Amino acid sequence: MNTFDLDKPLINFYTDTDHISWKLRDAVTGCAIFGASGSGKTSGGNTLALKLLLENFGGLVLTVKPTDKDDWIKNCKLTGREKDLIIIGPEHQHSFNFLDYEIQNSVGSHAFTSNIVQVLKTVIVAGKEKEHSRGDDQFWETALNMLIFHVTDMLMLAYGTVSVQLLYDVVQSLPKGDQDGVRHQENEESAFEKAFTLAREKVVKKIEVWKKSISKAKIIRLQKQGLYETTFLEAIPDAKLFKLVDQFFCETLKNLSEKTRSIIDFSFTGFLFQLMREPVYSLFCKYPSTTTPNDSAAGKIILIDLPVKNYHEAGRSCQILYKYMWQRAMEKRKIEANSKPVFLWADEAQNFLHEHDADFQATARSSQIATVYITQNLHCYFSVMGGAKSEHRVKAFLGTLNTKIFMANADIETNEYASQLIGDAFFEDLSSGVTVAENFSQSQNKSHKLERILRPEAFVKLKTGGPLNNFLVECILHRQGDQLRNGANHIRVTFDQNYKPQIINHLKILIS
Numbered sequence: 001m002n003t004f005d006l007d008k009p010l011i012n013f014y015t016d017t018d019h020i021s022w023k024l025r026d027a028v029t030g031c032a033i034f035g036a037s038g039s040g041k042t043s044g045g046n047t048l049a050l051k052l053l054l055e056n057f058g059g060l061v062l063t064v065k066p067t068d069k070d071d072w073i074k075n076c077k078l079t080g081r082e083k084d085l086i087i088i089g090p091e092h093q094h095s096f097n098f099l100d101y102e103i104q105n106s107v108g109s110h111a112f113t114s115n116i117v118q119v120l121k122t123v124i125v126a127g128k129e130k131e132h133s134r135g136d137d138q139f140w141e142t143a144l145n146m147l148i149f150h151v152t153d154m155l156m157l158a159y160g161t162v163s164v165q166l167l168y169d170v171v172q173s174l175p176k177g178d179q180d181g182v183r184h185q186e187n188e189e190s191a192f193e194k195a196f197t198l199a200r201e202k203v204v205k206k207i208e209v210w211k212k213s214i215s216k217a218k219i220i221r222l223q224k225q226g227l228y229e230t231t232f233l234e235a236i237p238d239a240k241l242f243k244l245v246d247q248f249f250c251e252t253l254k255n256l257s258e259k260t261r262s263i264i265d266f267s268f269t270g271f272l273f274q275l276m277r278e279p280v281y282s283l284f285c286k287y288p289s290t291t292t293p294n295d296s297a298a299g300k301i302i303l304i305d306l307p308v309k310n311y312h313e314a315g316r317s318c319q320i321l322y323k324y325m326w327q328r329a330m331e332k333r334k335i336e337a338n339s340k341p342v343f344l345w346a347d348e349a350q351n352f353l354h355e356h357d358a359d360f361q362a363t364a365r366s367s368q369i370a371t372v373y374i375t376q377n378l379h380c381y382f383s384v385m386g387g388a389k390s391e392h393r394v395k396a397f398l399g400t401l402n403t404k405i406f407m408a409n410a411d412i413e414t415n416e417y418a419s420q421l422i423g424d425a426f427f428e429d430l431s432s433g434v435t436v437a438e439n440f441s442q443s444q445n446k447s448h449k450l451e452r453i454l455r456p457e458a459f460v461k462l463k464t465g466g467p468l469n470n471f472l473v474e475c476i477l478h479r480q481g482d483q484l485r486n487g488a489n490h491i492r493v494t495f496d497q498n499y500k501p502q503i504i505n506h507l508k509i510l511i512s
Contacts, residue, residue: 001447005024006023006024006025006028007023007024007025008020008023008055009021009022009023009455010023010024010026010027010051010052010055011047011048011051012172013477013491013493016307018236020491022403022477022479023339025365025368026402026479026482027052027341027370027403027481028082028341028344028364028365028368028369028370029364029365029401029402029403030361030364030370030371030372030373030400030401030402030403031048031358031370031371031401031402031403031404032373032374032375032398032401032403032404033045033264033372033373033374033375033404033405033407034377034378034404034405034407034409034418035274035374035375035376035405035406035408035409035475036376036377036407036409036410036411038378038464039407039408039462039473040407040463040464040465040473040474040475040497041193041374042181042347042472043406043465043495043497044376044407044473044475044493044495045218045347045372046071047495048480049072049075049345049372050078050079052343052345052370053075053076053078053079053081053301054079054339056118057301057340057341057342057343058080058084058294058295058296058297058298058299058300058301058340058341058342058343058344059284059296059300059301059302059304059343059344060296060301060302060304060322060326060342060343060344060345061302061304061345062304062319062323062324062344062345062346062347062349062351062352063299063305063306063347064307064308064309064347064348064351065307065309065310065347065348066307066309066310068303068307068347069089069303069305069307071086072085072301072303073085076301077162081211081301084299084300084301084303086291086300086302086303087302087303087406087484088283088291088302088303088304088306088322089165089283089304089305090093090277090278090279090283090305090306090347090467091281091305092305093290094290094291095282095283095284095286095287095288095290095291095445096283096284096285096289096290096291096322097117097286097287097288097289098284098285098321098322098325099120099164099283099285099290101289101292101293102115102116102119102325103108103161103162104204105329106232108168109156109472110155110412112162113149113152113153113156114351115469116148116152116162117145117149117152117322119143119324119325120148120268120271121145121148122320122321122324122354122355122356123202123271123317123320123321123324123354124144124267124268124271124315124382125141125144125354126320126353127199127271127313127316127317127357128140128267128344129217130428131141140260140263140264140267143256143260144263144264144267144268144446146252147171147253147265147268148268148418149246149497150245150249150288151167151171152167152169152249153241153244153245153499154195154199154242154245154249155167155170155195155203156195157195157199157203157238157241157242157245158195158198158199158202158512159195159198163273163285164193164276164281164285165276166195166277167289168269168272168273168275168321169191169271170191170192170195171190171265171268171272172191172269173190173191173192173193173223174192174248174249174253174265175192175249175253176254177257188363192249194369195357196245196249199242199245200242200246201473202238203238203239203242204415205237206236206238206239206302207232207239207481210230210232210235227424231499236338238273240253243298260444266491271317272314274314274318275360276316277314278342279306279317280306280314281343283306283322284318284322285432289365289488291457292327292329293322293329293330294329295323296330296334296342297328297329297330297333297339297340297342300327300494301339304318304319304322306318306319306474308348308351308354309314310382316351316352319351319352319476320352320354323344323346323352323354324354325357326344326367327344327350327356327360330342330367331360331363331367331369333367335366339368339372341369342368342369342370343368343369343370343371343372344369344370344372345369345372346372346373348373348374348375348376348380349375349386350380350381350383350384351372351395352373353381353384353385354423357397357463358396358397358400359391361397361400361401362400362478364400371401372387373401376411377409377411377413377414378394378411378413378414378417379413379414382394385397402479402480402481403477403478403479403480404418404421404475404477404478404480405476405478405493406418406459406475406476406477406478407459407462407464407473407474407475408459408460408461408462408463408474409459409465410460410462412456413456414459415456415459415460416456416492418454418456418476418478419452419453419454419456419458419459421451421457421478422448422452422453422454422476422489423452423462423489424433424451424452424453425450425453428443451483452482453488453490454476454490457481460474462474462475462476463494464493465497466497471497472494472495472496473495473496473497473500474492474494474495475491475492475493475495476490476491476492476493477490477491477493478490488495
């Protein structure tokens with residue numbers, strides 16, 4: 001498939017006389033689906049999923065319900081894609097070591113530190129926003145950022161690598177406010193003390209090597225001028241880095257209030273604790289990777305079988321972690337004429353949002369990434385985008401998704417949003433009057449009134465499938481910046497739940 005054939009139809013919507021296409025260019029500009037429980041959004045969404053599979057998209061599927069895995073196995077079999085399905089889950093053989101992946105894909109230790117800090121902070125902040133506890137606290141985010149940075153830098157200086165076990169052990173043993181950076185006791189050294197001491201010893205050795213490379217006279221001259229430390233810090237990057245580590249742990253961290261310090265520590269260790277437990281540890285930390293996000297670019301469909309309903313916060317956090325790393329990998333890939341398009345599929349999508357989603361979606365089109373987010377209503381998104389500006393953040397995020405599909409819904413705000421999105425139009429208003437007096441007269445006036453094209457209550461009345469509706473599901477499809485039919489930016493679409501799988505490639509979806 002030619003990735004740049006953006007006008008290739010993926011879905012055709014038919015009337016008695018013509019048809020309208022939902023094309024590849026529409027897919028890669030994002031799709032949001034809204035519908036109450038029982039509205040038929042699973043049926044409608046599944047039709048779209050089958051079409052993406054038939055077009056040989058690679059992809060990432062995130063899971064909430066325990067049945068999601070079986071549904072996608074069925075879809076892959078129906079479309080002949082079962083060999084392309086890769087499942088990361090406790091009952092399967094695949095694993096993804098995210099720290100090893102970052103090390104292999106980062107140029108130098110400093111790039112690795114920056115990358116891994118960004119990944120960990122993104123997941124932790126997403127969890128805090130869901131709890132409405134720290135969504136707008138810039139100080140908390142900055143402090144967390146610094147903690148992850150300096151722990152990671154110290155481990156890289158000491159061991160040349162980072163593992164979840166090392167991160168967890170070090171953070172658990174950080175010195176408290178009344179302790180020095182390293183306690184000289186007869187007891188066994190803590191994980192922090194071991195790493196700190198080893199990092200310092202390695203830096204000291206590098207300084208000794210540097211001293212031997214210059215004359216004693218120069219060293220004396222630099223010391224007299226007060227430039228000795230500045231010179232070797234500039235000459236030895238690791239020495240400069242260790243000085244920052246030393247200042248952070250021995251001064252900055254110690255001077256934080258106990259309450260602030262405990263919040264930051266527990267935020268980090270709480271997430272690491274989730275990674276330390278099975279089956280997460282074996283899937284994402286313990287073993288070498290058998291699959292990576294890059295496999296999607298080769299046409300594989302990666303499914304994370306850690307449904308939120310079963311694995312709760314751990315399942316959610318791990319899927320956000322993988323999603324963010326997948327998004328970055330897909331953005332970095334070089335798009336060529338024979339590149340395969342990819343999709344990101346998230347049902348009950350509110351579970352998997354993070355702070356970079358809007359930025360990612362803004363450039364998804366150029367990276368040939370089709371995003372499908374499915375949820376019940378706006379409040380599902382409000383509930384996970386914590387803070388005082390949650391409404392603005394949700395609206396900004398939804399503004400990056402050009403196709404919106406609204407199914408039956410009883411949520412007032414969602415229906416009002418859909419009605420406003422479709423907009424207003426002038427309707428002809430006829431009025432007449434009769435005058436009975438000495439002379440009988442009759443008049444008729446014509447005027448134009450600006451009214452909503454679709455009232456919010458219209459979305460409550462959409463068909464929801466099942467026997468009572470002859471298995472027909474209705475929805476309103478809105479496409480941004482495009483006239484779909486008769487100059488309108490929306491159409492009413494009808495899906496038949498009783499379609500036969502073998503004709504999915506030629507399935508006719510009706511519009512009215």
